[in-house]
């Protein structure tokens with residue numbers, strides 16, 4: 001028993017938007033860039049409108065060995081990681097709206113791990129539940145950041161290996177969006 005206690009606690013990867021998770025080296029965690037931190041703060045402000053003091057807390061790190069974006073549960077702390085290469089490419093393609101959607105999906109995993117919601121359907125996989133929470137967060141974001149077409153395009157472009165098809169993901173995102181105050185017509189028009 002004593003030997004087991006000396007072994008390091010194994011961090012659990014809740015989501016990785018990329019394939020080779022073994023490349024991640026925790027020792028390379030660095031402080032996030034101010035741009036990334038600002039966008040994550042905007043997402044956090046939206047999340048607070050959903051769960052207030054019950055919201056999961058997490059730390060944001062930049063790490064060039066990480067998969068595109070990852071959420072790791074490590075000794076009771078959730079870590080949201082992004083690779084700077086990925087963030088730059090996603091920003092070029094989809095702008096701030098794409099980045100906040102990716103962050104919202106990762107935060108969605110942490111919310112899913114700590115709380116439930118009526119709009120989460122039984123039978124949904126963790127990825128669909130995180131997508132539904134992402135939709136909910138998108139509905140609560142500062143309108144200047146929640147342009148839906150680039151947000152949805154970014155989510156579609158960077159799936160995890162275990163993500164189901166987009167035809168299943170889109171209704172889950174829409175369910176979260178509309179249940180958290182977003183207009184269905186706006187979602188369907190991708191505005």
Ligand SMILES: [Zn+2]
Nearest residue numbers: 015127130160
């Ligand atoms: Zn995920």
